Amino acid sequence: MAEDEFDEEEKAGPSGRTGPSEARGERSGTRTVPATPHDGLFRALVSDPGRAAALIRDHLPNRIVGLLAETPPVPLDGSFVDEALRGSQSDMLFKVELASGGPAFVYVLAEHKSYADPGTPLQLANYMVQIWKHHAQGRADRLRALPPIIPVVFYHGESRWSVGEGLGAMLATDDPELVFLPGERFILRVLTALPMEELSHDAALRAGLVALTRRAIEFVPMIVEGLAEDDTLQKQVFEYILLTYPEKDMEALRANLRAAGFDEMEGLVGTIAEALMERGEARGLKRGKAEGLEQGKADVLTRLLERRFGPLPPTVRDRIAAAGPGELDAWLDRVLDADGLDAVFGRSDRH
DSSP states (O other), X not given: OOGGXXXXXXXXXXXXXXXXXXXXXXXXXXXXXXXSHHHHHHHHHHSSHHHHHHXXXXXXXXXXXXXXXXXXOEEEOOBOSOGGGTTTEEEEEXXXXXXXXXXXXXXXXXXXXXXXXXXXXXXXXXXXXXXXXXXXXXXXXXXXXXXXEEEEXXXXXXXXXXXXXXXXXXXXXXXXXXXXXXXXXXXEEEGGGSOGGGSOSSHHHHHHHHHHTTOTTTTHHHHHHHTTTOHHHHHHHHHHHHHHSXXXXXXXXXXXXXXXXXXXHHHHHHHHHHHHHHHHHHHHHHHHHHHHHHHHHHHHHHHHXXXXXXXXXXXXXXXXHHOOHHHHHHHHHHHTTOSSHHHHHOGGGOO
């Protein structure tokens, strides 16, 4: 791929970030602090070129892998995720070579919501358009030869994936003559539906993906052995488990480590837990204020919705309870002018 496909200015962007989302979470020196534990582990897994190559080989159809050159993918720093969705989505853009010699991108979007978001195809189409616009920079030669983008969506939520394959499924028409789409397909891999051995042939990547799918307690030996060669990722994976798994799983984790003879790893888990507690004490007041503000927004939104539209379905209440500050703000902005729940949340939340 030509060096100017994403030059240094494009890679970093005006504030060291690619695309319109210039910051993910808070910044600490030159390192961007991830917005959520999901985001932190996902980016840690795919930012390594070797694991990125494994991800592409393992989760793209063979016919597409066969179109790619053997050169490893190049991860490009930054995010194209909408600001309101940063708490529930992660993304990574890779530059790859085609076997034919032309350039291409692989865009990986991770959905961290516990439910299948019906807006995913529309969001994905928007991100792809942003990538092309950012690549082209308004230059005529690039606009005439946009690299293909191979979009991949990873979902590890608890509910069944029930979203259509593309924007066509969202349109209120059955007439193909009226279907004009900016992006028609994406590749979906429901991680929770895959057997562990199909997650990846790369041991470290497989271990991290098992952690994301909430199966780490069941597969402790595989996790430990898969992470044995990468101390940094080892700490990131176990920190993620401690931050996101239910409290009842922690004793099971340590018991399984002891039963498998991983005494050193049990000690590491204890050290990470202590560090998290110390960090929690240092940030406790700030976090408490933020959580209180979010709860207040959720309560106000619920009251307004009930005043306007009557008792809320359980799916709506669950979605409000799981929402981040960006989503709550967006829904509060819509609620006063909306003519129904569809206009606030989307058609899938009506029932």
